[in-house]
Amino acid sequence: MTSAPNTALVGGGDPVMPTWARVDREVARSSLWAGLSAVRAAVGVVVAMAWRVARRTVLLAVVLNLAGGLATVFGIVTSARVIDELIAGGPTPERVVAALPSVVWIAVAYSLRALLDAAATASLGVTIPRVRQAAQVELHELVSGVRLVAFEDASFRELVEQGSGAGIRSIEASLRYGGTLLSSGVAVLAALVAVGSLDPWLVPVTLLVAVPAAWASAKAARIGYASFLRMVATQRLQAITGRLLTDRETAAELRAFTLREAMLGDYRLASAALGAEAVRTETRTTGVALAGRALAGVGAGAAYLALGLLLYTGRMPLALGGAAVIAMRATTGAFSSVVHTVNQFYEASFYIDLYRGLRRECRERTPPPAVRHAPADPEVIRLDGVSFTYPGQEHPALREVTLEIRRGQVVALVGENGSGKTTLAKLVAGLHAPGSGAVRWDGVDLAGCSPESVAAAVAVVSQHPARWPVSAATAVRLGRVEQVATGGDAAFAHAVEVAGVRPVVERLPAGWDTVLSREFEHGRDLSGGEWQRVGIARALFRDVPVLVADEPTAALDARAEAAVYEALRTLRDGRTCLLVTHRLANVRQADLIVVLHHGEVVERGTHEELMRLGGRYRDLYDLQSGPYAELAFRRPRPWRWSREREPAARAGRPTS
Numbered sequence: 050m051t052s053a054p055n056t057a058l059v060g061g062g063d064p065v066m067p068t069w070a071r072v073d074r075e076v077a078r079s080s081l082w083a084g085l086s087a088v089r090a091a092v093g094v095v096v097a098m099a100w101r102v103a104r105r106t107v108l109l110a111v112v113l114n115l116a117g118g119l120a121t122v123f124g125i126v127t128s129a130r131v132i133d134e135l136i137a138g139g140p141t142p143e144r145v146v147a148a149l150p151s152v153v154w155i156a157v158a159y160s161l162r163a164l165l166d167a168a169a170t171a172s173l174g175v176t177i178p179r180v181r182q183a184a185q186v187e188l189h190e191l192v193s194g195v196r197l198v199a200f201e202d203a204s205f206r207e208l209v210e211q212g213s214g215a216g217i218r219s220i221e222a223s224l225r226y227g228g229t230l231l232s233s234g235v236a237v238l239a240a241l242v243a244v245g246s247l248d249p250w251l252v253p254v255t256l257l258v259a260v261p262a263a264w265a266s267a268k269a270a271r272i273g274y275a276s277f278l279r280m281v282a283t284q285r286l287q288a289i290t291g292r293l294l295t296d297r298e299t300a301a302e303l304r305a306f307t308l309r310e311a312m313l314g315d316y317r318l319a320s321a322a323l324g325a326e327a328v329r330t331e332t333r334t335t336g337v338a339l340a341g342r343a344l345a346g347v348g349a350g351a352a353y354l355a356l357g358l359l360l361y362t363g364r365m366p367l368a369l370g371g372a373a374v375i376a377m378r379a380t381t382g383a384f385s386s387v388v389h390t391v392n393q394f395y396e397a398s399f400y401i402d403l404y405r406g407l408r409r410e411c412r413e414r415t416p417p418p419a420v421r422h423a424p425a426d427p428e429v430i431r432l433d434g435v436s437f438t439y440p441g442q443e444h445p446a447l448r449e450v451t452l453e454i455r456r457g458q459v460v461a462l463v464g465e466n467g468s469g470k471t472t473l474a475k476l477v478a479g480l481h482a483p484g485s486g487a488v489r490w491d492g493v494d495l496a497g498c499s500p501e502s503v504a505a506a507v508a509v510v511s512q513h514p515a516r517w518p519v520s521a522a523t524a525v526r527l528g529r530v531e532q533v534a535t536g537g538d539a540a541f542a543h544a545v546e547v548a549g550v551r552p553v554v555e556r557l558p559a560g561w562d563t564v565l566s567r568e569f570e571h572g573r574d575l576s577g578g579e580w581q582r583v584g585i586a587r588a589l590f591r592d593v594p595v596l597v598a599d600e601p602t603a604a605l606d607a608r609a610e611a612a613v614y615e616a617l618r619t620l621r622d623g624r625t626c627l628l629v630t631h632r633l634a635n636v637r638q639a640d641l642i643v644v645l646h647h648g649e650v651v652e653r654g655t656h657e658e659l660m661r662l663g664g665r666y667r668d669l670y671d672l673q674s675g676p677y678a679e680l681a682f683r684r685p686r687p688w689r690w691s692r693e694r695e696p697a698a699r700a701g702r703p704t705s
């Protein structure tokens with residue numbers, strides 16, 4: 050068994066608090082009053098959303114809750130009257146008989162209250178799913194519309210998770226709190242009126258009981274939220290390590306490299322930190338609750354002392370003393386229900402604020418509607434002094450790249466890992482916008498064009514094509530989403546033939562109708578290379594002027610790779626192709642080869658030109674082609690070649 054390290058391997062040590070959590074922590078630490086601004090904003094969000102999607106049932110719930118509150122009031126006032134009647138003069142049996150009608154009214158009031166509560170709950174039961182659905186759909190609309198670069202920002206991804214999880218759950222819960230708040234609020238008001246009608250001085254002294262409880266609840270809510278923010282990164286770490294331990298993707302390596310103990314160590318570390326924090330928070334909130342209760346006890350003593358004084362001095366008749374006690378108890382009871390609910394709402398408001406924050410972030414990260422369309426079939430794609438830095442990174446991934454690609458050309462991007470090829474391909478495809486410089490199609494800056502119009506002219510084959518869980522036919526047809534059901538049959542046949550998808554599909558149980566996902570019954574998964582073939586077919590089926598292919602054949606076998614490159618060569622007529630690859634044998638026929646190094650273009654030219662230049666490209670090319678060439682000539686002694694040839698090659702041309 051491996052000894053457990055005391056810092057996590059996953060995430061590289063200390064979990065870092067996301068940016069939004071740092072901002073929210075300031076809110077949680079600030080004064081109660083500042084915290085209330087979150088409540089106001091949360092009420093605004095919830096009310097606006099409920100009003101928009103379920104106006105009628107919301108109104109009904111409001112009316113029913115108000116009516117429930119009034120029934121409670123009636124019950125309180127009638128209870129006070131019963132006391133009056135019981136302690137009035139006269140024989141006891143007569144007093145009891147006189148009080149009977151009031152007792153009946155009390156029973157009616159509380160039964161009615163129960164019925165109204167049930168009806169209000171039912172109407173909220175109709176409202177809540179609609180609001181939840183509206184909130185979920187709205188978030189998915191917003192998140193799916195943000196710029197691609199937002200997903201490179203870990204802080205944003207975390208906000209998406211929290212806003213769509215805890216945020217939406219809190220919106221639902223706060224609707225329930227809203228109903229309770231209405232009925233208890235009415236009851237408090239009415240009970241205070243009842244108390245005030247006995248003696249106005251009783252109102253402030255009655256509140257003395259409730260105020261400390263309110264303070265304690267609000268304080269506990271803020272302690273809880275501050276703890277959530279402190280631990281949000283650790284919770285994420287726990288979730289990630291949990292996934293690493295249980296996911297299919299990591300299952301094989303976890304076993305092959307015997308990583309189970311190391312990953313379990315990380316999981317235990319995160320769990321222990323969360324457990325310790327939970328205990329700390331519980332201790333603090335219990336302390337606060339205790340203080341609140343103690344102060345409320347003092348307040349209750351003061352209230353009853355005040356009542357005693359009123360009775361002692363004769364300011365209040367003794368006959369009203371019982372009614373006053375009932376009204377005071379009813380007030381504090383209703384008030385503590387209000388306080389409890391406000392507290393729950395207060396706590397929920399912090400999480401609703403995450404939902405609001407996410408909406409705000411999404412809007413800020415969504416490209417503004419552009420009126421201009423990108424040229425439908427660009428003659429020249431030009432990058433002028435383009436630089437790009439990923440969010441949160443110090444060093445740019447691309448620096449001052451200038452490049453021109455003309456219609457019909459095949460341009461290959463080559464370079465070592467991390468040199469910026471994928472990033473440059475994404476900029477050419479309009480998926481990322483440059484931090485500085487411009488990407489122009491026929492002189493039109495893509496920055497001012499609608500992303501849809503740019504996408505309409507581009508087909509992308511990515512390094513790891515998306516594994517859409519749809520039927521095999523649809524997985525290809527998604528390349529032209531308007532032809533998912535039917536159409537483009539010749540293009541479809543050509544694309545699947547060239548990409549080598551047909552033999553793959555022939556082996557599937559339901560052929561083209563097989564769903565490509567094990568998450569569905571009868572679904573099937575494909576191998577990495579088979580998925581790549583589907584991705585290539587999808588891009589070919591799109592049949593657009595610009596093809597951007599990022600390592601399109603990295604997972605393909607030699608035969609499939611040859612077929613794809615043959616297809617790319619035949620694509621040339623009128624189409625532009627940007628190709629990212631490490632397999633330099635495939636780029637020899639490219640019209641232009643661009644060599645990137647640390648985000649800069651260091652060489653450019655045709656294969657022959659770059660070989661003559663004898664620079665970085667030639668180094669890479671020789672390194673790749675050398676073993677094959679030597680093996681072909683010296684097949685009998687391949688092992689000797691590697692010992693003798695390699696140092697000589699390195700000595701002649703040092704690689705970076």
Ligand SMILES: Nc1ncnc2c1ncn2[C@@H]1O[C@H](COP(=O)(O)OP(=O)(O)OP(=O)(O)O)[C@@H](O)[C@H]1O
Nearest residue numbers: 201439442446464465466467468469470471472473
């Ligand atoms: N999402 C990201 N966030 C931060 N930095 C990134 C991100 N993606 C890439 N980078 C960095 O940007 C630089 C260029 O990455 P890019 O993926 O463009 O390189 P590449 O040449 O395509 O590499 P490879 O050959 O390994 O695919 C690298 O330094 C990389 O670490």
